[in-house]
Amino acid sequence: MMADVVEQSGGVAQSRPGDEHEAGGRAGDGRREPASTAGGTPRTGTDDSAAAARIVGIRERIDEIDRTVIELWQERAALSQEVGATRMASGGTRLVLSREREILERFRQALGADGTQLALLLLRAGRGPL
Numbered sequence: 001m002m003a004d005v006v007e008q009s010g011g012v013a014q015s016r017p018g019d020e021h022e023a024g025g026r027a028g029d030g031r032r033e034p035a036s037t038a039g040g041t042p043r044t045g046t047d048d049s050a051a052a053a054r055i056v057g058i059r060e061r062i063d064e065i066d067r068t069v070i071e072l073w074q075e076r077a078a079l080s081q082e083v084g085a086t087r088m089a090s091g092g093t094r095l096v097l098s099r100e101r102e103i104l105e106r107f108r109q110a111l112g113a114d115g116t117q118l119a120l121l122l123l124r125a126g127r128g129p130l
């Protein structure tokens, strides 16, 4: 089962059985995906070989981006924790809400409502549960 995701509306979407990603399951538009990967090639969601080749190429870059995002996410969380520990060891506060508001605003301006959600998750990753 996939983890819940925060939708643009702020609501929570849950995957339904057979919704996506499963071999032979239904894709997002309700059409059935092929149950197997012909010849061991990655599943692309199309039977058109030219489109499939293009998709495989694009997915290489998507996977690279995802690895970078994960790496940067982890680096940011570690740095944020270091700032918090340094500040508390010096008698300061655990959080600085004015700084957090600036970050939320930066993400909102760049990415809209999704940016706000993303920034909230980033901030939470750095400080742990309140």
Ligand SMILES: C=C(O[C@@H]1C=C(C(=O)O)C=C[C@H]1O)C(=O)O
Residues within 6 Å of the ligand: 079, 080, 081, 083, 084, 094, 095, 096, 097, 099, 100, 103, 122, 123, 126, 127
């Ligand atoms: C990292 C800091 O500490 C906390 C964590 C923040 C963050 O993850 O960006 C921002 C503000 C603080 O609440 C900081 O003050 O810069």
